[in-house]
Amino acid sequence: MTEIHTLSATRLAREIRNGDRSPVAVVDAVLDRIDARNDRTNAFVTVTADRAREDAQAAERAVEEGRSLGPLHGVPVAVKDLDDVAGVRTTFGSRLFENNVADEDDEFVRRLEAAGAIVVGKTNTPEFGLGCTTDNLVLGPTGTPFDPSKVAGGSSGGAGAALADQLVPIAQGSDTGGSIRTPASCCGVFGIKPSFGRVPRVNRPDAFADHTPFSHTGPMARTVADAAVMLDVMAGPDPGDPFSLPDDGTDYVGATERPIDDMQVAYSPDLGIYPVDQAVRDVVDGAVGAFEDAGATVERVDPDIDCEREDVLHAFYTFAKVRWESLFDNLEEVHGLDPRGADRDLLRPVTVETILESDPVTTREYKRADVTRTTVYDGVVDLLREYDLLVTPTLGVTPFPHGEHPTEVDGVEVEPLRGWLLTQPFNFSGHPVGAVPAGLADDGLPVGMQVVGRRHADGDVLAASAAVERERPWADAYPE
Template sequence: MSDLTVASTAREMAAAVRRRDISARELLDLHLDRIAERNPQLNAIVSLDEERARAGAAEADRALASGAEVGPLHGLPFAFKDTHAVAGWRTTYGSVLYADHVPDRDDLLVERVRRAGVVTIGKTNVPEFAAGSHTFNRVFGTTLNPVDPTRSAGGSSGGAACALASGMVPLADGSDMGGSLRNPASFCGVVGLRPSLGRVPEWPLYNQWETTSVGGPMARNVGDLALLLSVLAGPDPRAPQALGDPGSAFAPPLDGSLAGLRVALSVDLGGAFEVDDEVAAVVASAASIFDDVADAHPVLTEADDTFRTLRAWHFQARFGRLLAEHPDAFKQSLADNIRAGEGLTGADVARAYAQRTALSERMREFFESYDVLVLPVSQVPPFPADQEFPASINGRPMETYLDWMRAAYLITVTGCPAISVPFGHTTDGLPVGIQLVAAHGRDRFLLDVASAVESAVG
């Protein structure tokens, strides 16, 4: 009898299923028991279908018994982010407009994960159309933090991070525009990677040349995250901007060391944003694990305007017509963000792309002097779940639902890979992650560094 629990690593679970130490059905039962225990309070998993999940687990066991070749995630229970279309499964995007929507095809990311052998159990909760780093919507309600259920689990991959941290699933997928893989990872004490642009190809998209949002992996540890990235990454002819490295290049085991690393550490990128004092203290304490640390940062002056311009343009292009037809179906902050795109000119968008090009070049030059940049993931610890966003940080007002996310979204527009790794806690015991950033394309190197940081933390 296997001694696996829902706290075991995804790699241990997958290996045990392949050895037939545990069946996919038994592994599913472990997770369904945990879902029954925690999900009624936390609301992380939505559109759960136990009957279909059991049928999928039985089929996974039959395939293994037949001697068929199986994928690296064979038999692992999996709930996809509710913004990723799963053929035949309810996919709402967190919107009342899609409350009963059932897609007829998989997104590319879903296609790859299903091909790797997972047992689909349902979806993970998201904010409306994944807008905002707090997970609530009018279809399913609010996802709560597993460490302190009075607090936010973050977003937009908040359901995914909460489900991971509470043992409901062993791995999770997500997406990240302004921090949606990194912020909930920090809030829930798990690991979330925003990969380099092109690392995880996406299809279908309304605009294959719009590259602000990317898909990516989440896990409870860096090794498990690398396993999922090895499934998600790699080129596809439907995604013309995909990077060419095969997914296998990111598979564990990882071989990281902190020795000799040239590290730049900044708690606020030179005053680019306000940071909660306790969060700043955790990030500053990271200096103790590195040998060569400088108080340094890239100059990202144009990044705020670049991100906000491209986000508004993107939102108006995607949702402008829907908002005009259904003005009461959108939360106010999202409606305002969409309408902000209506007044943009071609010159505004051109300026944003020119700035983004300059930011990318500046980061390339910065990483000639440093190997990794360390900064906060989120500027605050998990905030009360009954707030849409923090009203202030250290007494400084946050005027919009984006203001407190600068630590994440200023990195977004550089195109560089960035990972959130658990590093400490506030005095109230709330998780705080640190954000590690590397040069574009150096995702494997970043995983190795993150694994070494994880080992140093213990």
Template structure:
């Protein structure tokens, strides 16, 4: 019990329910951990310790009188600073909203609280989640706990670091072009980009936009699965919300599954350090009894489709704001250039790609590939500008290995795959058929149990 802060959410929920430890004790262990390590990494940017104590006390009282409120009764959780939290400052990483306090919780927060989770605070993100490097003008940069001189990734970088260092056992993230998967890879934790609609997002601006999703993050696949079961579910306010109730697949391993392996997703440059780590993944699956085949992919249509829809969405959501940071402003300007013909071309490209991948998944159960094309880079560096001597056109291009997958309308998990020679984490990406989130998590769990990479803690 001396390290409650590194127990899993599943174990904490069990201990609290059995009254072997109180919600107040669990919270205090995590608050102590936050006090100890957060000054070094800057992951949790708004802490609500007193509010959390009151919630933990209420959880203990409720448990004594009427039993657990839900599967996360008394378990601490942190919310990304893009997510609205009633009565808790929510800045979106932007000076324009530095003092903003929402009046209502977003749906994902409502569902976590309804399941009994205790909110401890907000995690850092770049301005409006723009980019895979967590730094902004309000709070500064979040540091990688495995090497404080390196980036934590983004845009859910604060969430990934808070998890990796034991400040919380669960955190929500969001992902348009890798914002949940990339920091999970950089920080040796687990993140799931669910099938769009699995975790509904409610909007009166871009309700039909499917590239951006919310999802669970944790240190283990079991905890991600537990959290997904809480935050998933139909809501009629989301036009593509999935009615099917999420249920995990039995832990049957991966023997007999058909696994496609792509070391570069069809010709993308991959840093040799990342390539060396991810190249070990196929052998793991083969030893587990899966049938692994290296494949040649053609995901080129994803490039134009992603960039066009992303730019259009940035104009839609942020086009009326002044004083934006350079990355957000650049995206808005790209949106101003989008024409009807561009959207028509992007829709056709995405439709072609979807049908090609539907045929691909008739042959294979899952695809495995690198999450990110590089390992964590220096924190002072705004983005990756070159890979293997190949110059990249802009700050987006180094994340193609993630954002090409975003276009597929498919679930994708980032799972710890190992470390570079200098101790930097690298994740493997497990992609499944659309709507088969449970299959992706089953495969991820088998890989996790076979390797144990996620058990390695940062040297803080």
């Protein structure tokens, strides 16, 4: 029988439903593999072994008693350590919350568990999700399984590493500036940043916090079909989220089986403004052929973003500073912490430098950033009036060593913390974006590409991503 850790979530769920596999055996195998291999990558922050085994026993009884089973019944899932699972600690990657235990589940966790999924632990993230690599003072750095000495990306780096090292079949990520797509690229897995509002995020005390830049919760997996099942479960309106979208009736699992021979695909190797290393260009140039092999029409384009990459990054930092300043206000007012004073030494230096020691953002600067955001939005919308999809590299580089950040990409000087990403424009616009493995560079490290769909066309993104997977499967690329 095939080893459990290699199986997809959809196959596990099917075999559990048919009585061919035991949920207890599945969870035991996953926990054993985490115990044996987590030290390689440092993917998991917390492993909920006792809770998971109890849930697996309950899942097994449900099968034996012939009860109605959800689409993820008995399937292990990992949750990012920025989000809450009742009774389990949520550290937010910060020493300020090293021993913090959540009182209740986040909404998407409730939905996953209602569908039968079993939470086996929490995955690593940078402090408060502020970073494009995953490192913190609680657990340290997370590495890509392809070379654990190199970064797994961030901020959902623990999720990406857990999937690529086959510790779990599915995991949840979140994305404010590339945090699903960056680790998907660094770890060679699939993820989707759904349309803004597709998966509700119920935030308090500020229900409107995720609006600028757009923050998305979404699925990550080794297969597109697994991510589609997760999205089917996680998506749907919630009155606690003022931006949650109504159900538009899309069958996300069904979308993965749709042909794409009527699709027009625009391919830009750099979005017209970003430097990209030749090694990345070569891999993505080759991978784009999969759309043509699947019957789509591909045309190379030069998008008219009408602003410089420095303008995009400056606008992103403007929004991010306001957002994380508000977070620190919340730490003071709600949690009684003092991040600007007595508790400052518990924060990572990069958090202090990026937020606390940077110049305050004025209202005029904030609104000028909104104008840049509008320019980016218009450029993406105008291009997608002519094409069904836009395809670009996810990153300008392959994974790099821990503690280092690129200062130059393809001979062009870049801002080290975020200047090597091509992801931020789509957090300005809210479009759905699939993060698809494009292949391995000559050095054996993974390269990813973004598949951007029209507004609210999440089904098109899944259909195209699944077509690429069929034409150029990546399942055998993961290192043992």
